[in-house]
Amino acid sequence: MSTERLSVRKTYKLFIGGGFPRSESGRSYVVNDAKGRFLANASQASRKDVRDAVVAARKAFGGWSSRTPYNRGQILYRVAEMLEGRRAQFVEELRAAGAAKTAASAEVDAAIDRWVWYAGWADKVGAVVGNGNPVAGPFFNLSTPEPTGVVGIVAPDGPLLGLVSVVAPAIVTGNTAVVVASEPAPLAAITLAEVLATSDLPGGVVNLLTGRRAELAPWLASHMDVNAIDLAGVSADAVADLEKAAADNLKRVLRPGLSDWSDEPGIDRMTAFLETKTVWHPVGV
Amino acid sequence: MPTGAELRGFLHGLPGVDQVGADERAARLGTRSIKTTAKARAIDLAISMLDLTTLEGADTAGKVRALCAKAVRPDPAQPDAPKVGAVCVYSDLVGVAVDALRGSGIGVASVATAFPAGRAPLEAKLADTRAAVAAGAAEIDMVIDRGAFLAGDYLKVHEEIVETKRACGDAHLKVILETGELRTYDNVRRASWLAMRAGADFIKTSTGKISPAATPPVTMIMLEAVRDFRDATGRTVGVKPAGGIRTTKDAIKYLVMVNEVAGPDWLTPDLFRIGASSLLNDLLMQRRKLATGVYSGPDHFTLD
Numbered sequence: 001m002s003t004e005r006l007s008v009r010k011t012y013k014l015f016i017g018g019g020f021p022r023s024e025s026g027r028s029y030v031v032n033d034a035k036g037r038f039l040a041n042a043s044q045a046s047r048k049d050v051r052d053a054v055v056a057a058r059k060a061f062g063g064w065s066s067r068t069p070y071n072r073g074q075i076l077y078r079v080a081e082m083l084e085g086r087r088a089q090f091v092e093e094l095r096a097a098g099a100a101k102t103a104a105s106a107e108v109d110a111a112i113d114r115w116v117w118y119a120g121w122a123d124k125v126g127a128v129v130g131n132g133n134p135v136a137g138p139f140f141n142l143s144t145p146e147p148t149g150v151v152g153i154v155a156p157d158g159p160l161l162g163l164v165s166v167v168a169p170a171i172v173t174g175n176t177a178v179v180v181a182s183e184p185a186p187l188a189a190i191t192l193a194e195v196l197a198t199s200d201l202p203g204g205v206v207n208l209l210t211g212r213r214a215e216l217a218p219w220l221a222s223h224m225d226v227n228a229i230d231l232a233g234v235s236a237d238a239v240a241d242l243e244k245a246a247a248d249n250l251k252r253v254l255r256p257g258l259s260d261w262s263d264e265p266g267i268d269r270m271t272a273f274l275e276t277k278t279v280w281h282p283v284g285v
Numbered sequence: 286m287p288t289g290a291e292l293r294g295f296l297h298g299l300p301g302v303d304q305v306g307a308d309e310r311a312a313r314l315g316t317r318s319i320k321t322t323a324k325a326r327a328i329d330l331a332i333s334m335l336d337l338t339t340l341e342g343a344d345t346a347g348k349v350r351a352l353c354a355k356a357v358r359p360d361p362a363q364p365d366a367p368k369v370g371a372v373c374v375y376s377d378l379v380g381v382a383v384d385a386l387r388g389s390g391i392g393v394a395s396v397a398t399a400f401p402a403g404r405a406p407l408e409a410k411l412a413d414t415r416a417a418v419a420a421g422a423a424e425i426d427m428v429i430d431r432g433a434f435l436a437g438d439y440l441k442v443h444e445e446i447v448e449t450k451r452a453c454g455d456a457h458l459k460v461i462l463e464t465g466e467l468r469t470y471d472n473v474r475r476a477s478w479l480a481m482r483a484g485a486d487f488i489k490t491s492t493g494k495i496s497p498a499a500t501p502p503v504t505m506i507m508l509e510a511v512r513d514f515r516d517a518t519g520r521t522v523g524v525k526p527a528g529g530i531r532t533t534k535d536a537i538k539y540l541v542m543v544n545e546v547a548g549p550d551w552l553t554p555d556l557f558r559i560g561a562s563s564l565l566n567d568l569l570m571q572r573r574k575l576a577t578g579v580y581s582g583p584d585h586f587t588l589d
Contacts, residue, residue, distance in 0.1 A: 222580070225583065
């Protein structure tokens with residue numbers, strides 16, 4: 001009898017509604033490392049996986065958006081704690097994808113720090129972009145930011161920092177997200193999904209699909225129950241068509257902009273998916 | 286009128302239902318793939334078979350009128366969407382629904398006989414029925430006395446259905462078996478035959494007020510019953526599953542079951558109805574998806 005242990009290989013699946021299903025289509029695609037060597041098979045999501053993910057995100061929206069910002073901040077901070085616990089695994093995955101040891105380590109640090117940074121904004125963004133408006137009458141007039149709804153995100157290729165930098169700002173304010181992960185480097189995204197699944201984040205708040213961007217993005221852009229779309233990972237020549245498809249239900253569209261994710265992000269990515277609600281309150285009796 | 290002993294002998298002489306087999310067959314019938322043009326036809330058929338229902342304590346005349354407007358024209362953005370089969374309301378709101386649907390060709394169905402529990406004296410149940418018919422209901426959905434049925438007093442259940450049928454006059458009578466309270470598939474088969482023998486024009490699974498409501502195996506057993514009843518007597522009875530059918534996929538599974546178990550003769554709103562409220566929006570969303578090629582969302586349809 002051999003004492004050599006068989007390796008336990010991980011099957012990379014999708015993350016929809018808090019569960020890890022395979023693609024409805026049964027397809028998968030080969031993910032290679034930077035040198036073209038085989039790394040793993042990842043699920044290749046279909047339009048029906050997009051549909052299911054949007055249903056899950058819509059279902060989660062009511063509960064997630066009505067939590068107190070403080071509670072959302074706590075849960076996001078918990079995600080950061082879990083990320084920290086999986087540091088070594090993320091570093092290993094980034095190295096397998098071709099990053100040098102120090103670069104991989106630095107990217108994971110930056111990603112965790114970015115997540116914590118956004119978690120801190122949960123109960124502050126309302127104070128920064130909301131307002132008490134002076135009006136000529138016996139009223140309080142308050143403008144408060146409200147989450148937009150279900151946000152479709154086409155994630156950029158930065159395997160971890162880029163992904164964190166688009167997902168965290170969308171959900172911290174109460175939106176729920178359907179994320180199409182980086183096409184060439186989806187493995188760290190699925191590992192991130194495992195972190196999200198084990199950190200008190202309600203199922204469906206983040207749904208993560210791997211597969212072909214060109215196949216999935218148009219379904220997300222045209223979906224009438226998606227309220228906003230972030231085109232961060234879309235190539236310049238595909239943006240116009242997606243914007244056109246998104247126009248039918250007046251989606252908010254965030255065009256691809258900066259590409260260096262290590263820059264200080266600012267609050268633009270949060271405010272992009274907020275709507276301002278203004279309410280008049282009569283001044284008390 | 287049969288005697289109690291004769292009824293009991295007949296109902297207990299019906300062959301028993303193989304529960305595992307029934308569950309298995311119903312599940313298997315749910316695996317058919319209905320796509321593209323067939324799906325489009327199935328959706329329109331399902332809409333035309335819908336008993337659009339509102340049975341809440343909080344129902345208002347305004348809500349019933351809104352529901353009726355939706356029954357006539359389910360999707361204003363797609364005028365070719367068919368109208369629904371009927372609108373189903375409580376008996377005191379029949380008048381409102383009849384006024385709102387005048388000239389549309391859509392009938393009003395009314396629940397009656399102390400719906401949903403059925404716990405009231407027979408006189409009260411009959412008065413409820415007569416009031417609904419007088420207000421213009423074309424169909425009456427009555428509940429059977431499940432207590433009497435489970436206690437083995439089949440004659441009492443039979444007599445109540447006969448009396449209610451008489452009180453209906455020209456109105457169609459649907460008999461609700463409330464299968465969720467009948468416990469066994471054998472009882473579902475017996476209750477189906479009992480109702481059909483007593484003169485039911487339709488047999489209906491549930492009130493929608495208790496869980497489980499309509500399930501595929503129960504509906505399948507009732508479809509078998511109407512098929513066998515026609516073979517035995519020549520009279521054709523309809524089936525109406527109600528409660529818990531919320532998605533297009535579920536509705537299409539039921540249509541497949543009707544075709545495979547009872548036969549294509551039953552694929553008409555005259556003989557098969559689906560009692561539902563939220564199902565209509567899902568059917569309309571799927572319909573728009575087929576027409577426009579993009580996924581639709583609930584924001585684009587009315588709430589009720």
